[in-house]
Amino acid sequence: MPKPPAACLIGWPAAHSRSPLIHHYWLRTLGIAGGYVIEAVPPQDLRDFVLRLSMRGFVGANVTIPHKVGVLELSTPDARAKAVGAANTLWFADGELRSTNTDVEGFLGNLDASAPGWDNADEALVLGAGGSSRAVVFGLLERGVTRVHLANRTLARAEALAAQFGPNVRPLAQDGINDVLPRAQLLVNTTSLGMHGQPALEVDVARLPPSAVVADLVYVPLVTPLLVAAMARGLNTADGLGMLLHQAVRGFELWFGQRPQVTAELRALVEADLTKT
Numbered sequence: 001m002p003k004p005p006a007a008c009l010i011g012w013p014a015a016h017s018r019s020p021l022i023h024h025y026w027l028r029t030l031g032i033a034g035g036y037v038i039e040a041v042p043p044q045d046l047r048d049f050v051l052r053l054s055m056r057g058f059v060g061a062n063v064t065i066p067h068k069v070g071v072l073e074l075s076t077p078d079a080r081a082k083a084v085g086a087a088n089t090l091w092f093a094d095g096e097l098r099s100t101n102t103d104v105e106g107f108l109g110n111l112d113a114s115a116p117g118w119d120n121a122d123e124a125l126v127l128g129a130g131g132s133s134r135a136v137v138f139g140l141l142e143r144g145v146t147r148v149h150l151a152n153r154t155l156a157r158a159e160a161l162a163a164q165f166g167p168n169v170r171p172l173a174q175d176g177i178n179d180v181l182p183r184a185q186l187l188v189n190t191t192s193l194g195m196h197g198q199p200a201l202e203v204d205v206a207r208l209p210p211s212a213v214v215a216d217l218v219y220v221p222l223v224t225p226l227l228v229a230a231m232a233r234g235l236n237t238a239d240g241l242g243m244l245l246h247q248a249v250r251g252f253e254l255w256f257g258q259r260p261q262v263t264a265e266l267r268a269l270v271e272a273d274l275t276k277t
Contacts, residue, residue: 006035006057007255010049010071011064014038018270019062022248025269026260034256041067050074053090053097060091060255062248063099068131075099084134085164088247091254103135106247107215108143113246113262114238115213121185123147125177127201128190129157132217136188137165149180181207187230189216194224205229216240220274241270 009019015038023036039061041049046067051074053061063071068086075097081087087099111118124145126136129152140148148165151172152158158171172180181187187208193201195218203226205214214230219240227237245262253259 004033005059005256007060008037008039008058009062010039010041010067012040012042014040014064021270021273023252025266026252030258032256046070047074062251063088071099080104083138086131089251101135102247102250104139105250106243107136108139109246110238110242114242115236118186118213119143121145123183124186125149125180125184126188127151129161133190136190137169141168151177178207184208185212187214189226194218194226196220200225205233217243219244
């Protein structure tokens with residue numbers, strides 16, 4: 001009898017990931033015989049592990065820090081992975097190992113679910129210029145946002161990222177944030193500020209227009225100080241846990257052949273795990 005299909009998470013370290021919880025829930029609720037495991041792979045072993053992925057019995061993999069860039073040259077990336085410059089999902093098609101970046105659709109899917117109509121925004125303000133920011137900027141441009149202001153503590157990083165995406169992305173120094181806030185119909189935090197153990201993100205959400213949407217990619221804590229302030233103003237919000245759940249959908253579909261749903265039950269399951277003491 002052939003073994004049930006299995007996927008894995010490749011990272012270093014990787015033990016903290018909630019991906020197994022998410023994928024095991026979907027396997028169970030959809031009645032699919034399959035598996036999902038964590039594989040802690042140090043950087044020096046990445047090439048050998050990925051090139052032997054099928055031989056190890058895996059139909060695909062998620063990829064997390066620090067391997068999202070390294071797997072690009074070991075696979076055939078799609079347009080999203082190339083544009084973002086990083087991949088978080090591997091799968092086989094026609095005998096070829098392919099890669100994509102589902103952070104883009106995770107971000108977009110979460111916004112669609114949390115704040116329908118958000119993509120009527122003409123201007124967005126994105127805080128941070130790291131790997132997550134690349135996926136966010138790509139997604140915003142894909143959905144037709146005409147001007148993305150990209151603010152970063154180090155202006156040169158924002159300038160370098162903006163140069164890759166073209167004239168619709170405008171680098172912004174930290175001291176220019178307050179000038180842009182009144183025009184920003186969408187504010188996205190891609191930094192670690194507001195995460196447990198990190199300083200709070202100091203942004204005056206009172207300067208945002210009353211119809212603005214605020215998204216935070218941080219999901220520990222579930223409700224960050226930024227989201228607390230936005231909710232107090234009555235603004236629509238999208239949290240980091242929603243993005244985490246939505247980014248997992250496509251990988252599961254590629255590996256196991258059925259498209260799963262992000263449900264209230266799944267969210268409650270992961271929330272309970274995140275809040276364990």
